Amino acid sequence: MKREPELLEDETLDPADWASIKELGHRMLDDMFEHLQSSRQRPAWKKPTPFAVDSMQQPLPYTPQEAATVYEHFFTQILPFNTENAHPRFWSWVQGGGTPLGMLADMLASGMNTNVSIGDHMPMYVEKQVIEWSKEMMGFPAAAGGILLSGASLANITALLVARHHFNDTIRKKGMQSVTGQLIIYGSAETHNCVLKGVEVIGVGSDNFRRIPVDDQYRIRLDLLRQQIKADREAGHQPFCIVGNAGTVNTGSIDPLEELAAIAKEEGCWYHIDGAFGAIPKILPEFADRLKGVELADSLSFDYHKWLYVNYEVACVLIRDAAIHRDAFATSVNYLVQHERGLSGGPDPMSNYGMELSRGFKALKVWMSIKEHGIERYQYMVRKNLRQAQYLAGLVQASPSLELLAPVPLNIVCFRYNPGGCNDEQLNSINKEILMRLHEQGIAAPSYTLLNGKYAIRAAITNHRSRLDDFDTLVEATLRIGREVTAQKTPT
């Protein structure tokens, strides 16, 4: 066969000059360590410049550029305008801040470029080890199964698919059309929106998610749950799943998890717990009572990237009955058959436990982090964050111009500036303005929520770099900006 003359045998995507990529790699590492080490010296947020944004609206490049030039673009236009969730005063949404070793683990995983899906190779065993440890942390039985996913959203969807399969194992093949009566799922009105998306994905439809009202501590009302299940049965519907919250996203409230387990059992429903961040204090002996019931769930989701501070992205779903878990996803296709020997031997393919076929080596950063810190240091950090939440709540309560808007059972503090003499509508716009200025002035990055129509400044403390004086800074700045904002727009 005639070869095309311009086809060069030695041309690959590897660098022609390994020495210079090594040098660049070392510089990247130094830059990232410096970036992490100096997070406290930077503003808690910086708006991307128009120049930086414009640099992401360029035509598709056809010609090659030097790796060093590409890195320069990253270093000058992307890195400086990061979310800054490694900053000690970052408390927005629920985001962890990562660690240096977590970063390095991701580099190693990417260097190995393993597809943790199928085959006889060590990364498969590392993930199994992490799942074993996850079960132990959460009080799940040794026979339980589980898998790592990108986040609690995907972990919840995975659990809901198993729940649906448990209810009716023909739906996998025949679809929802084969079921008579509507499948109904229950959870509190405070349940995270990703669960509702999951209910849509599994074909049940979010209208069939019953948003049960909460009590004054934002916990599901068990009496109303029972009434609703009864009403649904009388209407000919099919209750199939109850979702409990171990730590709601708005206020960190914990549903009565044991009582929910009992109701699920009575009703023959699957019991799923969304413990994205709030299940983490399960590692603390002093939380044994408050999180009692986590271990009773049929399935549990939690994030490693939030309150266990592991770098994005990684979460875990545990399923009490490993056989049902497998049955909900297992396939037998010609190209994925396990062999007795060779690369195609090894553990059961991961694709038998979830929707993904190709998967990265997320397990490595979890495995390395747990080994590096030991559960003891995680216990210390989670306790520290819990104590910081109480400290912030205390500062709020001690200030006549601040108002605590919800109880603080975990690590989330919702409050607002309220100097008196303003109605809720005025307070909402004042507090929104305060939040935007806190960010713009680079002081701190809490986020917000609405609680019974009241705009709350919300600090979710999953930050291992925060110190108590960071919360003093937040409160002082809130009061100062509050005074500035109200001086400008005197309420009528």
Ligand SMILES: *Cc1c(COP(=O)(O)O)cnc(C)c1O
């Ligand atoms: C963050 C969160 C989720 C979603 O988790 P991701 O990791 O962002 O996908 C689900 N439930 C609760 C309670 C959360 O806080």
